[in-house]
Amino acid sequence: xxxxxxxxxxxxxxxxxxxxxxxxxxxxxxxxxxxxxxxxxxxxxxxxxxxxxxxxxxxxxxxxxxxxxxxxxxxxxxxxxxxxxxxxxxxxxxxxxxxxxxxxxxxxxxxxxxxxxxxxxxxxxxxxxxxxxxxxxxxxxxxxxxxxxxxxxxxxxxxxxxxxxxxxxx
Ligand code: NI
Numbered sequence: 001x002x003x004x005x006x007x008x009x010x011x012x013x014x015x016x017x018x019x020x021x022x023x024x025x026x027x028x029x030x031x032x033x034x035x036x037x038x039x040x041x042x043x044x045x046x047x048x049x050x051x052x053x054x055x056x057x058x059x060x061x062x063x064x065x066x067x068x069x070x071x072x073x074x075x076x077x078x079x080x081x082x083x084x085x086x087x088x089x090x091x092x093x094x095x096x097x098x099x100x101x102x103x104x105x106x107x108x109x110x111x112x113x114x115x116x117x118x119x120x121x122x123x124x125x126x127x128x129x130x131x132x133x134x135x136x137x138x139x140x141x142x143x144x145x146x147x148x149x150x151x152x153x154x155x156x157x158x159x160x161x162x163x164x165x166x167x168x169x170x
Contacts, residue, residue: 001037004052008163009091009139009156011053018048018055018135021071024113028058032069032111035060044089046127048134051090059131066124070108070116073132077105084126086140093159094152098143100126 007013021028031054039047039060049058060069080102087095104125107117120128130140141152 002034003041004034004038006038006042006047006089007051007053008160009088010160011090013050013053013055014090014134014139015137016050016055017137018050018057020057021109024071024109024111028056028071029111031056032058032060032071036062036067036069039089042089045123046131047089048131050134050137057135059128059135061124061127061131063123063127066120069111070106070128071110071113073106073108073128073135075101075104075129075132076107076117079103082122082126084123086126086130088130088140091139091141091156091159092163094141094155096141096144096148096152098126098130098140100129104128 031049035047035049035052038052040062045063046061049056057072059073061067078101081099082102083097083099085095086098102125103119103121105119106128110116141149144152
């Protein structure tokens with residue numbers, strides 16, 4: 001297993017749509033494992049493949065209650081709306097409240113390539129919605145009302161300068 005470098009806000013890969021997998025092969029399985037390690041080490045509770053520079057439709061998550069990984073995830077149904085704070089490993093340092101569906105029905109393929117379909121709610125539903133957004137080049141700040149979004153962009157502009165200094169220092 002390996003810890004992969006996480007792409008940060010401003011990297012065009014985060015704004016690009018990721019492609020469906022034809023199958024969950026050994027390479028995809030290894031990526032899921034490495035993404036899980038990378039997420040846990042960050043530490044974070046969710047990660048999408050574009051965040052490690054891979055434009056494939058793969059997400060992983062782990063919180064106190066549930067963990068999993070999915071290829072080609074699709075939300076089939078959703079219910080309710082709930083607001084909750086979100087952050088993102090590609091945008092370290094900012095947290096904003098985002099409205100998400102409270103309950104979702106999800107389908108995809110697990111790490112053995114088996115088709116799975118399950119329902120989940122609250123935090124896990126929030127994470128999965130956030131990560132699937134990443135596969136479509138959507139970031140959580142895109143869901144903010146205009147005023148909050150421009151505030152977030154301002155903070156990100158300042159923060160990204162410190163990221164660049166850290167990159168140079170590394
Ligand atoms: Ni994120």
